[in-house]
Amino acid sequence: MSLLNKVLRSKLVSTTADIEVQRQDPNSPLYSVKSFEELNLAEAVLKGVYGMGFNTPSKIQETALPLLLGAKPSNMIAQSQSGTGKTAAFALCLSPTLELAQQTGKVCKQMSKFLDIKIAMATRGEEHGRRREKKVEQIIIGTPGTILDWIRLKLFDPSKLGIFVLDEADVMIDTQGHRDQSIKVHRHLKKSAQFLLFSATYEDRVMKFAESIVPNPVIIRLKRSEESLSNIKQFYIRCQDRQEKFEALSNIYGTISIGQAMVFCHTKKSAQWLAMKMKEDGHAVALLTGDNSPEERMFVIDRYRSGKEKLLVTTNVCARGIDVEQVSVVINYDVPLDGRGIPDCETYLHRIGRTGRFGKKGIAINFVDSDRSFNNLKSIEKHFGRKINQIIADDPDQLEQLAD
Ligand SMILES: Nc1ncnc2c1ncn2[C@@H]1O[C@H](COP(=O)(O)OP(=O)(O)OP(=O)(O)O)[C@@H](O)[C@H]1O
Numbered sequence: 001m002s003l004l005n006k007v008l009r010s011k012l013v014s015t016t017a018d019i020e021v022q023r024q025d026p027n028s029p030l031y032s033v034k035s036f037e038e039l040n041l042a043e044a045v046l047k048g049v050y051g052m053g054f055n056t057p058s059k060i061q062e063t064a065l066p067l068l069l070g071a072k073p074s075n076m077i078a079q080s081q082s083g084t085g086k087t088a089a090f091a092l093c094l095s096p097t098l099e100l101a102q103q104t105g106k107v108c109k110q111m112s113k114f115l116d117i118k119i120a121m122a123t124r125g126e127e128h129g130r131r132r133e134k135k136v137e138q139i140i141i142g143t144p145g146t147i148l149d150w151i152r153l154k155l156f157d158p159s160k161l162g163i164f165v166l167d168e169a170d171v172m173i174d175t176q177g178h179r180d181q182s183i184k185v186h187r188h189l190k191k192s193a194q195f196l197l198f199s200a201t202y203e204d205r206v207m208k209f210a211e212s213i214v215p216n217p218v219i220i221r222l223k224r225s226e227e228s229l230s231n232i233k234q235f236y237i238r239c240q241d242r243q244e245k246f247e248a249l250s251n252i253y254g255t256i257s258i259g260q261a262m263v264f265c266h267t268k269k270s271a272q273w274l275a276m277k278m279k280e281d282g283h284a285v286a287l288l289t290g291d292n293s294p295e296e297r298m299f300v301i302d303r304y305r306s307g308k309e310k311l312l313v314t315t316n317v318c319a320r321g322i323d324v325e326q327v328s329v330v331i332n333y334d335v336p337l338d339g340r341g342i343p344d345c346e347t348y349l350h351r352i353g354r355t356g357r358f359g360k361k362g363i364a365i366n367f368v369d370s371d372r373s374f375n376n377l378k379s380i381e382k383h384f385g386r387k388i389n390q391i392i393a394d395d396p397d398q399l400e401q402l403a404d
Pocket residue numbers: 053054055056057058061080081082083084085086087088199200320321322323325353354357358
């Protein structure tokens with residue numbers, strides 16, 4: 001086993017005791033003083049929650065649920081770190097991607113197992129022969145385009161909905177296509193519908209906009225220093241070019257046997273190239289990009305979730321929300337940049353948040369192949385104020401220190 005491999009492994013051994021220690025620390029997002037019984041949940045929901053193996057709420061669940069379910073329901077703009085259980089803090093929603101909507105649908109189904117309610121999935125690839133059937137379900141979860149189609153086709157009556165949730169709310173109100181569609185859906189709802197926004201990140205500018213569209217919201221906000229998680233250790237590796245990045249990835253592949261990994265590329269093309277190279281090298285990898293059909297996307301993510309492939313090569317389409325417990329390593333094959341070529345701190349945080357779910361240990365490794373990408377990473381490091389250490393794969397002394 002290479003030294004690099006040893007170091008990564010030593011950082012990945014998580015125990016339930018680790019998570020219990022975090023739960024006792026008031027600064028941890030997993031900390032709570034209340035039990036689920038104290039949160040105003042219906043008996044049947046409580047049964048569903050316990051059935052999912054949740055014993056105690058996280059901080060966001062403990063804070064948000066009583067406010068959402070109270071006698072006087074409030075609107076809310078909520079921020080909580082990735083992997084801290086925001087999904088269990090709401091019940092129906094619009095999601096930015098097909099995979100995330102499907103995942104939220106599954107969580108809702110599990111949680112509502114003992115309730116007499118039905119859930120409709122409004123995503124492409126899900127409709128099969130039922131395209132024009134009227135919807136009788138009480139909860140609708142989907143992507144904005146399909147929901148708008150359903151409204152246009154009068155497949156359900158939006159004025160009957162009591163709660164409207166935007167998951168990954170910052171992208172839902174900030175990227176142009178999503179914003180227009182989300183606002184259009186919102187216009188069809190009754191004025192009294194509760195309006196709930198959830199995300200791990202809100203740029204200041206986006207938070208201002210959120211406040212301007214949500215009437216009298218309760219705001220749950222993190223400080224910048226709280227946004228990144230201490231259970232995710234961040235590293236970078238200097239490489240000469242994309243070939244050397246590929247070799248570094250092949251080296252790390254062995255570590256993944258104690259978990260799974262997600263590799264993020266900047267473009268569909270580079271993701272395709274990398275997946276092809278890995279396959280040629282004999283590694284079993286999954287590839288998921290926006291170029292796949294909805295059916296293919298669901299197939300690929302389901303296979304990956306069930307552990308059939310250890311490594312998923314993807315783009316930002318999987319950067320947010322996807323919850324696969326066994327992901328122990330996230331690799332930024334390319335440092336994330338926004339449409340203007342500026343380091344994208346929010347996307348960075350979401351990407352690395354695919355590991356370290358609910359207090360588990362995780363590792364994020366950034367591949368840096370030029371001074372420019374190094375400087376971009378440095379500005380992300382500065383933004384969150386959390387160290388990103390260099391791994392020099394052939395320096396044993398330095399590696400020993402990193403393993404602490
Ligand atoms: N109270 C709880 N006790 C134990 N596990 C929990 C609890 N709440 C949520 N989880 C688990 O934690 C994981 C992360 O939850 P979830 O996907 O809701 O996070 P999130 O905050 O929405 O993350 P992201 O910002 O990445 O979308 C899930 O696997 C979920 O089953």
